[in-house]
Amino acid sequence: MTETHRWAWRIAEQELANTLPRRWSHSQGVARQAERLAPVLGPDAVLLAAAAVLHDVGYAPRLAATGFHPLDGARFLRDSHRTDERLTRLVANHSFALLEAEERGLQDFLELEFPLLEDQVLVDALVYCDMTTTPDGELTRSEQRVAEIVGRYGGDSIVGRFIRRAEPLIHAAVHRTEERAASAGIQPR
Known part of the structure; x- marks a missing residue:
């Protein structure tokens, strides 16, 4: 485990383990998926591992300024840890958050502050890790996973509307990542 990876685990655990233990369990599972994909990512494997464990840190109650966890996290x-x-x-x-930001009226803020990465392999890999891991x-x-999210939040909620819009994109990203993993000779599950 690299220093970056240890740092990311420490921050995620500090923010989630006590206040949101189920969210912490999910984040740990997402991180395990990232570790399985390391051969596909090469030098970006450490970045994926850090993003995987930190992707939901914005749910921490003390960080929830807007109520939109990708932006808050x-x-x-950026501001507390540079x-x-x-x-x-x-x-x-992560996981097509821009579509949810649009539902919440926060798209302009997200796009301005944190433009999308152009690295499709890395973006797809994080979607894969998140969307193939249960809340536990x-x-x-x-x-x-998509059905579970719709069931938990309700189809007419902001999250329900967003996830249904994102569903084909999620499945496509998962499929591309599974193909990359198979080409690299690994079984990510």
Whole structure:
């Protein structure tokens, strides 16, 4: 484990373990998925691992300024920790957050402060890790994960509307990542 990876785990654990233990379990599961994908990412494996464990840090009650966890988490990492720009942009935009930002009227803020990364392999990998991990940190299929999210929040909620819009994009990112993993000779699940 690199120093960056240890730092990311420490921050995520400090912010989530006591206040949101289920969210912490999910974050740990997402990080385990990232570790499985390390051969696909090469030098960016450390960045993916850090983003995976930190992606939901914005749910921490003390950080929830806007109530939109990708933006709150990225601002926290940028402002309190002066985190690498690529890491903050991954956290801010994980799992097609821009679509949810649009639902919340926060799209302009997200786009201005944290533009999307152009690295499709890295972006897809983080979507894969998040959308193949249950809230309890167990492995799942993206279809079941999307259904679970809609069931938990309700189809007419902001999250429900967003996730239904993002669903085809999520499944495509998961599929591309599974193909990359297979090409690298690894089974990510």
